[in-house]
Amino acid sequence: MQTIKIKRLFLVFSFGITIFSYAQKSASTPLLVDKKATPETQKLYKNLQALTQKGILFGHQDDLAYGVKWRYEEGRSDVKDVTNDYPAVYGWDLAGLEKKSDKNIDGVPFDKMKQYIIEGHSRGGVITVSWHCDNPLTGGPVSDTTPNSLAAALPNGTSHEKYKSWLNEIATFFSALKDKNGKPIPVLFRPFHELNGSWFWWGKNNATSEDLIALWRFTFDYLQSKGVHNLIYLYNTDRFKTREEYLASYPGADYVDxxxxxxxxxxxxxxxxxxxxxxxxxxxxxxxxxxQNKIMAFAETGFEAIPYDKWWTDTLMKAIGDYKISYVLLWRNQGWQEKEQKMHYYTPFKGHPSEKDFVDFYNLKQTLFGRDAAKAKLYK
Incomplete structure (x- = not known):
């Protein structure tokens, strides 16, 4: 009788341990806020989390579209010219799509962008998209910080219907991104980026945190209602000093991945x-x-024209340190800016003084580029 009781206690104890271990494992695995996310989007998110233990994916904005002294050359990339490998993360921007322009704020035609996204994804790369959309109240550029612009885009606001029509264009674009098998391509979507800055119409001093949170949640819910389920949602600020500043306009864990x-x-x-x-x-x-059981990333960085020969290994890597970030994305290589009479680029090109250091950066065990992303099979 005593033996049976001991066995029962052992079984109960073992079962409790099993449940506890399962709960711990479940708690450590981030789940997408979109409960209807496509299988490929769920797999990407899970794999991005796992990959943070191995290294940092390297990204570059507009990488396939243009670089220093070239535009729209098939298969070209300044990163590839230097390393013989593509980035692991490709950044793009949808500004202009809301007003049905044929090209975005940087002059990239949307039909080409779509092909570049398909191309980058086919290599096993990750796609991330921001949206420098116009001011819905005035029709001015993203930098038009007319007071109450954001509040007007909320339900019952004077520009709410216009904002919804803009979201319709965004939803159509995201829904049209399909791989060769007709499956939706997952996208890391970064709306209202740098939201603690004051230079965009949704930014600090131009809108209340409560209104920005409300517009974020409306945007998320509206895209869901349009059947867009291939997005991973990124909360993004510019530089900040405190936890409170970072979270000032945070829409909540149920709206951010x-x-x-x-x-x-x-x-x-x-x-x-x-x-x-x-x-x-x-x-x-x-x-x-x-x-909050989330993944983190360094969404934009760089040093314009890279004046330090060893900026990559001696500055950027020290800035990241031992933190487990998913990716780091460098801004675009626009090249010569006629208006400002200067060069504008953030990754080296052939012959640049930091070229050798960038190759050393590429060869680091913890930096992951295109081939590394392909080997990781992020969508399987």
Missing amino acids: MLTFDTYHSYPPTAEAFIENCQRQLKIVSTLAKE
Whole structure:
């Protein structure tokens, strides 16, 4: 009798341990906020989480469309010219789509962008998209910070119907992104980016946090109602100093999949100051990501024209340190800016002084480029 009782206790104890272990495992696996997300989108999210333990995916904005002294050359990429490999992450922007323009804010035709997205995905790469959309109240550019512009886009606002029509265009574009088998291509969507800055119509000092949160949630719900289920939603700020500042316009864990921020290295800050700023911000976001069971990423960074020969290995890698981020994305290589009479680029090209250091950066075990992404089979 005593033996039977002991066995029962052992079984109950073992069962409890099993349940506890399963709960721990479930809690450690981030789940998408879109409960109807496509299988491929779910797989990508799961694999991005797992890959953070192996390294950092390298990304570049507009990489396939143009570079320094070239535009629209098939198979061309400044990153590939230097490393003989493509980025792992391809960044694009949809500004202009809302007003049915044939090209985006950077002059990239949307039909070409669609093909570049399909091409990057076919290599096993990750697609991320931002949206510098016009001001829905005034019709002015994204930098038009007319007061109450965001509030007017909310339900019952004067520009709400216009904003919905813009979302219809976005939904159509996302829904049309299909791979060779006709399956929706997953996209990391970063709406209202740099939302703690004051330079966009949705930014700080131009809208209340409550209104921005309401518009974020409406945008998410509306895209869901349109059957768009291939998106991973990224919350994004510019540089920040405190946890409270970072979370000021956070729409909640049920509306966000990834926590990200943008920080550029620019004069006059020294390399040491840039590294210190990034480390402070990464510490805050890393803590939040663990608390909220989210993935984090460095959504935009760079040093215009890369004036430090060893910026890649001696500055950027020190800025990231040991934090487990999903990816780091460098901004675009526009080349010569006629208006400002200067060069505008963020990754090296053949012959650039930092070319050798970029190759050394590429060869680091923890940096993952196109071939690494393909080997990781992120969609399977």
